[in-house]
Structures are given as structure tokens and as C-alpha cells.
Amino acid sequence: MTSFVKSPNSPSGQPMVDAAGVHKRFGGLHVLRGIDLTVRTGEVVCVIGPSGSGKTTFLRCINHLEQITGGRLYVDGVLMGYRERGDKLHELHPREAARQRRDIGMVFQHFNLFPHMTALQNVVEAPIRVQKMRKDDALAAGRQLLARVGLGDKEDTYPAQLSGGQQQRVAIARALAMKPKLMLFDEPTSALDPELIGEVLDVMKQLANDGMTMVVVTHEVGFAREVGDKLVFMDGGVVVESGKPADVLSRPQQERTKAFLSKVL
Amino acid sequence: MVGLLGLFVYGATTNERYHWDTYRKYLFDVRISQGAWVTIQLTFWAMVLGIGLGTALAVMRLSGNPVLSGVAWIYLWIFRGTPVYLQLVFWGLFTSLYPHMRFGIPWGPAFVHFDVQYVDAAFFFACLGLGLNEAGYMAEIVRAGILSVGEGQSDAATALGMSWGLTMRRIVLPQAMRVIIPPTGNEVISMLKTTSLVVAVPLGSDLYNQQHQIAGVIFQPIPLLLVAGTWYLAITSVLMVGQHFFEKRFARGASRKMTPRQLRALAEELGKQGGGGP
Numbered sequence: 001m002t003s004f005v006k007s008p009n010s011p012s013g014q015p016m017v018d019a020a021g022v023h024k025r026f027g028g029l030h031v032l033r034g035i036d037l038t039v040r041t042g043e044v045v046c047v048i049g050p051s052g053s054g055k056t057t058f059l060r061c062i063n064h065l066e067q068i069t070g071g072r073l074y075v076d077g078v079l080m081g082y083r084e085r086g087d088k089l090h091e092l093h094p095r096e097a098a099r100q101r102r103d104i105g106m107v108f109q110h111f112n113l114f115p116h117m118t119a120l121q122n123v124v125e126a127p128i129r130v131q132k133m134r135k136d137d138a139l140a141a142g143r144q145l146l147a148r149v150g151l152g153d154k155e156d157t158y159p160a161q162l163s164g165g166q167q168q169r170v171a172i173a174r175a176l177a178m179k180p181k182l183m184l185f186d187e188p189t190s191a192l193d194p195e196l197i198g199e200v201l202d203v204m205k206q207l208a209n210d211g212m213t214m215v216v217v218t219h220e221v222g223f224a225r226e227v228g229d230k231l232v233f234m235d236g237g238v239v240v241e242s243g244k245p246a247d248v249l250s251r252p253q254q255e256r257t258k259a260f261l262s263k264v265l
Numbered sequence: 266m267v268g269l270l271g272l273f274v275y276g277a278t279t280n281e282r283y284h285w286d287t288y289r290k291y292l293f294d295v296r297i298s299q300g301a302w303v304t305i306q307l308t309f310w311a312m313v314l315g316i317g318l319g320t321a322l323a324v325m326r327l328s329g330n331p332v333l334s335g336v337a338w339i340y341l342w343i344f345r346g347t348p349v350y351l352q353l354v355f356w357g358l359f360t361s362l363y364p365h366m367r368f369g370i371p372w373g374p375a376f377v378h379f380d381v382q383y384v385d386a387a388f389f390f391a392c393l394g395l396g397l398n399e400a401g402y403m404a405e406i407v408r409a410g411i412l413s414v415g416e417g418q419s420d421a422a423t424a425l426g427m428s429w430g431l432t433m434r435r436i437v438l439p440q441a442m443r444v445i446i447p448p449t450g451n452e453v454i455s456m457l458k459t460t461s462l463v464v465a466v467p468l469g470s471d472l473y474n475q476q477h478q479i480a481g482v483i484f485q486p487i488p489l490l491l492v493a494g495t496w497y498l499a500i501t502s503v504l505m506v507g508q509h510f511f512e513k514r515f516a517r518g519a520s521r522k523m524t525p526r527q528l529r530a531l532a533e534e535l536g537k538q539g540g541g542g543p
Contacts, residue, residue, distance in 0.1 A: 063424055094429060102426030112421035115518045116439050126425035129435060156527060158518035171421075178425060 014077055016041045016182050016213045017062060023070030024057055024237075031057050033237035034071065039182075039230075044214045046224035046245065049234035050260060055217045056109075058234070059184050062215065063104040064097050075104060076181060102130060105175030109187040111167040113159040119146060119170045120155035123177045131178065138177075145173040149203050165196030169203055176207075183207065185216040221264060225249055233257045287488035291479060292495065300475030301496045307391055307460040307471060312453055314396025319403025324433065326408055337404065344401035349394070353465035356394040360386060388470075391463040399456060406448045410441030442515040450508035454501050472496055 017039035024032035031054045039045045047055045060066040061073060064081035073080045081097050082089040092100075114122050123142040127133040133141075146152055149169040159167050168188055175183060185204065189197040201223050208214055208227045218224060224231050224245045231245035233254075241248055241257045249265070252258045277283055291297060325337040344352070414437045422432040461473030469478065472493055480489040517524075523531065 065420060065423060098423070098426050098428050101424060104424070106421075106424035108417060108421060110417055112415075112417035114418065114421070114436055114440075116515075117518065125435065126427060129431055130426045156530065160518055160521050161523070174425070 014041065015039060015074075016043070016076055017215065018074040019058075019062075019071065020073075021071035022058070022061060022068050022073055024054070024061060024066060025069045031237055032061070032068075035234075035237075035239055037232060037239060037242070039213060039215055041181075041213050042211050043229045044208045044212075044216065044227055045230045045232060046228040047215065047217045047232045047234060048219065048221065048224065048260075048264075049240075053234045054237040055234050056186050059106075059186050059215060059217050062182075062184055063101050063106055065106075067091065075100070098130075102126075102178055103181050105178060105180035105183040107168070107171050107175055107183070107185045107188045109190050111159070111164070111171045111191070113167055113171055113174070115159050118156050118158055119151060119162070119173075122159070122170055123174045126174070127177050142173070142177060145176055146170070149173045150199070163196060164192045165199045168192065168200045172200075172203055172207070181213065183212055183214045185214065185218065187217050187219065189218070189220060219264065221249065221261075233260065235260065282487070283491070284485050284488040287483070287485050288491050291476075291489060291492050294479070294492075296475050296479060297472065297492055297496065300470060300472035301500065303388075303470045303475075304457065304460050304472040305500065307388075307395065307463060308453065308457045310392040311395035311399055311456055311460070314392065315399025315403045315452070315456075316407075316449070318396070318400035320407045320438075322400060322404035323407035323411060326404065327411060341401050341404060344398050349398045349459060350462050350465050352398050353391065353394040353462055356390040357387070357466040359390060387463075387466050387468040391460075391466045391468045394466065395456065395459060395463070399452065402452060403449070406445055406452070407441070409448075410443075410445035411437055413444045414440045439515065443512075443519060446508065446511050446515060450504070450511075453504055453508075457500060457504070458497060 015038045017037065019035050019037045022032055022035040023030070035054075035058055037045075037058075047058070049055050057066055061068050062075065062080065067081060072084075078100060080100060081092055083092055084090075091097075113119075114125065117125065120139065120142050123145055124133075124135075124138040127138040127141065128135055143152065143155060146155055149172055151166060151169055151173070154162065154166065154170075159170070162170065172188075188204070189200050192200065197220070201220065204214070204216070204223070205227050216223070216228070228245045230242060231248045232242040233240045233248060233252075233256075235256050241252060241254045248257065249261065252261055278285070322337045322340055325333040326341075328334060411433075418436050418440065419432050422436045427435070460471050463471055464474050469475075476489040476493040480486040483489075
């Protein structure tokens with residue numbers, strides 16, 4: 001099987017994601033209270049934490065679906081969504097922000113496939129419309145991607161006709177079609193029936209083995225232990241604890257981590 | 266109920282005050298069919314303007330830009346808040362407000378210059394008046410359609426690097442169509458009949474006013490009303506068939522049921538696999 005990623009583990013040493021003191025307020029609600037986090041190229045970082053801890057919001061800040069209200073967030077050395085002049089941040093024109101997002105794939109809890117398009121149309125839409133890829137090339141690449149996530153025979157099927165697990169795999173193929181250098185997963189298996197979780201995790205595992213840089217917000221502690229290079233525990237809008245998954249899971253240092261893990265393990 | 270209806274039909278066909286001979290004589294009268302054609306044209310152009318401008322207004326209201334949404338709100342306030350009859354009279358008087366129109370650079374050279382009063386502008390102003398009024402209603406229908414598409418859809422499109430315009434055009438509006446089409450069908454059918462108000466402009470060549478003029482000459486209003494009613498019903502029937510096909514077109518992916526094309530492909534596949542099939 002060919003790999004998802006062209007050149008795994010680029011040796012630049014540049015962190016893929018570099019968050020420094022990231023804050024996010026929604027009006028009076030202070031959701032992120034200074035997040036510091038580094039994700040190296042080729043690394044798989046899993047983020048766990050109770051609901052309302054800001055995990056999803058942080059993930060959405062990485063590709064600037066949400067605007068940060070303090071701190072700095074760099075992806076591959078580029079400040080996301082803002083231009084820095086002096087020590088002031090100016091928001092980028094939406095077109096430039098859209099350009100930055102092209103290299104970052106995102107997979108959502110509720111799949112968010114385009115229901116009026118077939119599986120293949122979902123996958124090729126952005127390559128054709130955004131990257132201006134030739135239609136034939138995009139279709140060929142899209143078929144290959146669907147085959148890789150095990151859905152080669154479903155290209156003409158509409159999302160409503162697919163199971164949740166199949167929909168999520170199409171969604172992963174759709175994100176990969178843009179040849180991203182970073183993949184963000186927002187609780188990709190939380191909306192799935194238990195027996196369908198495995199097929200999605202298998203695809204993600206393969207992606208990780210191919211060297212894709214991934215940030216995964218998840219409740220799948222097993223996946224984090226097996227595949228993750230780093231585990232981050234978030235609570236109350238801050239990173240409470242992070243480290244090697246095995247260490248954090250078996251020897252948590254913080255009380256809050258212990259309390260959370262005792263509930264989910 | 267059926268019996269009562271039968272009695273009514275029997276009564277109507279035998280009551281000579283309906284003047285069915287006159288009805289038959291004028292049903293395919295060339296003035297009537299020309300009037301019907303004018304009515305169809307008015308409906309078409311008014312709806313083209315109404316849907317186009319209405320969509321723009323809906324997008325403006327949802328844009329988050331306070332100037333754009335403010336302008337759209339004021340437009341809706343004025344055009345939904347005054348009777349369409351009043352608006353049509355106003356557009357009819359527009360030529361007396363601005364008798365000379367020139368299109369060009371302000372205070373510079375004019376490209377086109379004409380006296381509006383010498384142009385046969387009644388048809389143009391009738392379309393304009395009906396269309397601008399319609400845009401106010403279409404804006405709300407389109408806005409409801411856009412709001413019916415979940416936020417996750419634009420999230421997904423945005424995350425793929427699609428611009429706001431591309432997201433609207435390719436992702437949101439096609440899905441909104443499912444919600445937009447049924448009330449728009451209503452609006453088209455309603456517009457077909459609202460065109461009878463163009464006499465306010467004044468334009469007298471549409472279906473209703475044609476039959477009205479004929480009826481005025483021969484002093485038999487009832488058979489001519491029935492003639493016009495028959496034509497309106499016939500056109501509405503055609504429009505309803507059209508709406509049905511539009512709805513099918515935009516229902517793609519809405520159902521778990523397989524489309525005929527998918528069923529054919531599946532049948533072929535099974536046929537190939539094992540001689541016989543199910």
C-alpha cells in the first residue's frame with residue numbers, strides 16, 4: 001500500500017504547530033487561558049480533557065476557524081490569521097486566511113460531508129475549485145484516496161447512504177485530497193456507534209504511520225496510548241499536563257489529571 | 266360533496282347567463298392569447314429580478330457587514346411595507362419625476378441620452394415595479410434557506426480553504442435550494458396573478474386587462490372572466506409541473522433511497538457477477 005504522505009518527517013526541525021500563550025474569549029467567556037503547545041513535524045499529539053475544557057476551540061484556532069484573542073499561533077513558521085506589525089496583530093484578509101488553511105486538513109466530529117454531493121464529488125471539490133487542479137487528475141487522485149480509506153466502491157454514493165464510519169472515512173479522504181502538511185481531528189469517533197470506531201481509527205493509525213503530523217482531540221485513550229507521540233491533558237482552558245502518553249496515563253502528576261483519568265479509564 | 270359539485274356543474278352548464286357561447290368564442294381570441302403572453306413575460310422578468318435581487322439582499326443581510334445588512338433591512342422595510350399597487354403607480358409616475366435620463370459619467374460625456382416619455386416604458390416599469398417588490402419577499406425566503414444549512418457545512422468548506430463566495434455558491438446555496446424552491450413556486454404562481462395590477466403603471470396589454478377591455482365592449486363580464494381564469498389555471502398547471510422537476514433536481518442526496526441511476530448501476534453489477542441476479 002502506498003503511503004498517504006509524500007515526504008514524512010521533514011528534517012527541518014521547525015515545529016509544525018507552535019502555540020504561545022494563546023487566549024480565546026467569546027465575549028465575556030474566557031475559553032482559552034494561555035495555551036502553550038508545540039507539535040513537531042511528523043508527530044501525533046492527542047488532546048484529552050473534559051467537555052468544555054477548550055480542546056475543540058483550541059483545535060479550531062489552529063486553522064483560524066476561530067480567531068485567537070491573545071498570544072501567537074504559528075503553523076509551519078507562519079503566523080495564522082494575522083499579520084504582525086510592531087507588537088500589534090492585524091487580521092488577514094479572508095482570502096489570505098483561506099490560503100493559509102489549504103495546507104491544513106480538518107476532520108469534524110459530525111463529519112460535515114456535503115450531502116448534495118457523492119463521496120467522490122466531496123473529495124474532489126476543493127482540489128478542483130480551490131487548487132484549480134485539472135478535473136481528470138483530481139478525479140483520479142480522489143478515486144485513489146477513496147480506495148485507500150477502503151471505500152473504492154462507494155464513489156457514487158451520497159453521504160446519507162453511508163454509515164457513520166464510512167462517512168468519516170470519506171471526510172478523511174476529503175481532507176487528504178488537499179495534500180495537507182497537518183491534519184486536525186476534532187473528536188472524529190465521538191459520533192460513531194462503538195462497532196464503527198475501529199475502522200476510522202485504523203485509517204488514522206495508518207496515516208500516522210505514514211508520517212503525517214496530526215493533532216487529535218479524542219476520548220479514545222487506547223488510540224492515544226498506541227499511536228500518540230505526546231498526550232496533552234487540558235482543563236479549564238489551560239494545558240494541565242503533557243508528556244509521553246504512557247507516562248501521563250499511568251503516572252499522572254496533577255490531581256486534575258488523576259481525577260479525569262479515573263473517570264475515563 | 267361530489268353530488269353537490271355535480272349539481273353545481275350541471276347548473277352552470279345549463280344556466281345561459283354564463284354565456285358559454287361567448288366563452289367559446291373568446292377562449293382562443295388572439296387578444297386573449299397575446300395578453301397571456303404578456304402576462305407570462307411580466308411574470309418571468311419580475312421573478313428574474315426578484316430572485317436575483319432577493320438573493321443579493323439575503324446574502325447582504327447575513328454578511329455580518331453592518332452597512333450591507335442595514336441597506337438590505339431598509340430595502341425590505343420599504344418594499345414590504347407599502348402596497349405593490351402603490352409602488353406600481355409610483356413607477357408609472359417615475360417618468361414625470363425624471364423625464365430625461367442620461368447614462369454616462371456624471372458631469373462628463375453621456376453615452377446614452379433619451380427622453381423617457383417618448384420611450385414605451387410601461388412594460389419596463391411594470392417589470393421593474395413587480396420585481397423590486399418581489400425581491401423583498403424573495404430575500405426572506407432565500408435567507409430562511411441559507412439559515413437552514415448547518416454551520417458545519419461552511420466550517421468544512423472554510424477548513425478546505427474555500428472562500429466565502431465559493432462556499433456560498435457551491436456548498437450553502439445548493440443545499441438551501443431544497444428549502445427555497447417550494448415557497449418560490451408559491452411566489453411565481455402568486456406573481457402570475459399579481460401581474461393583473463400592472464394597469465396601475467398603466468399597462469393594459471396583459472391577460473386580465475385584455476379580457477377586461479373586451480368585456481367592457483361587449484357588456485359580458487362573466488364569460489370573459491372565465492376565459493381569463495381558464496388561461497391562468499392552464500399556466501399555473503404548467504408551472505406546478507416545472508416546480509416538481511426543480512424539486513427533484515435539488516433533492517439529490519437528501520434521501521437514503523438509491524437514485525434510479527444508482528439502482529441501474531447496481532443491477533448491472535449484479536448481472537455481471539453471477540448470471541441471473543436477484
